[in-house]
Amino acid sequence: MSSHILEAKNLYKTYNHKLKKLTVLKDVKLSIKKNEVVCIMGPSGAGKSTLLHLLGGLDSPSRGDVFIGGENIYKMRPDKLAALRNVKIGFVFQFYHLFSEFNALENVLLPAVINRDLTSRQADKKARELLSVVGLAKRLNHNPSQLSGGEQQRVVIARALINDPEILFCDEPTGNLDSETGGKILDILIRLNKEKDMTQVLVTHNKQIAQTCNRIINIKDGEII
Ligand SMILES: Nc1ncnc2c1ncn2[C@@H]1O[C@H](COP(=O)(O)OP(=O)(O)O)[C@@H](O)[C@H]1O
Numbered sequence: 001m002s003s004h005i006l007e008a009k010n011l012y013k014t015y016n017h018k019l020k021k022l023t024v025l026k027d028v029k030l031s032i033k034k035n036e037v038v039c040i041m042g043p044s045g046a047g048k049s050t051l052l053h054l055l056g057g058l059d060s061p062s063r064g065d066v067f068i069g070g071e072n073i074y075k076m077r078p079d080k081l082a083a084l085r086n087v088k089i090g091f092v093f094q095f096y097h098l099f100s101e102f103n104a105l106e107n108v109l110l111p112a113v114i115n116r117d118l119t120s121r122q123a124d125k126k127a128r129e130l131l132s133v134v135g136l137a138k139r140l141n142h143n144p145s146q147l148s149g150g151e152q153q154r155v156v157i158a159r160a161l162i163n164d165p166e167i168l169f170c171d172e173p174t175g176n177l178d179s180e181t182g183g184k185i186l187d188i189l190i191r192l193n194k195e196k197d198m199t200q201v202l203v204t205h206n207k208q209i210a211q212t213c214n215r216i217i218n219i220k221d222g223e224i225i
């Protein structure tokens, strides 16, 4: 078996847009080792979010394969992929995707409730701890509309961590944050990588993050350059 925790082979993504074919990823290959922190950088529209979604099992490629822990994720049964996504993968989305009718604590708890590895008491304790790590111990009962953009981003990070994922995917994790809050997020990411051996794939424009990662992958017009 390959020593890589994450591999993409000859990935293509083509959208059918208004009767025209739009290829937004072309022949992307990459291999990421356990514990690596990789930054994906490139201009707006380059295909960074599309690539991250494909690597994280959230979309399906038009061609090519993605392997997580040696398993071809787009050849798995959908229920198996959903379970893998919930347990092995944490995803920090660019546009949050929090449930608006749930408060911060409930949003963070949800992946643990689905996974059912923890008792509800353990899950509740862990969710509170994570929210306090991201500085939101006093915002547990706030719904997303009652939180600032940066606070919502931190709830998303806490939610991504509740099941101790092996791989964390972040799409512009500091994109909407001031530099102080962005610095705090970066500290959290570095600590998770060191203390939990967490592999991280980060789409970012943040120079500080780019400086601390192990490797930068540049992407332009859907191709790695
Ligand atoms: N569902 C879709 N249908 C058609 N085109 C899309 C769709 N989603 C994304 N695109 C196009 O794919 C390209 C890459 O998008 P994206 O991966 O979001 O770029 P980035 O994250 O690098 O800014 C963009 O040109 C975008 O307009």
Ligand SMILES: [Mg+2]
Pocket (backbone or CB within 6 Å): 048, 049, 050, 094, 171
């Ligand atoms: Mg994007």
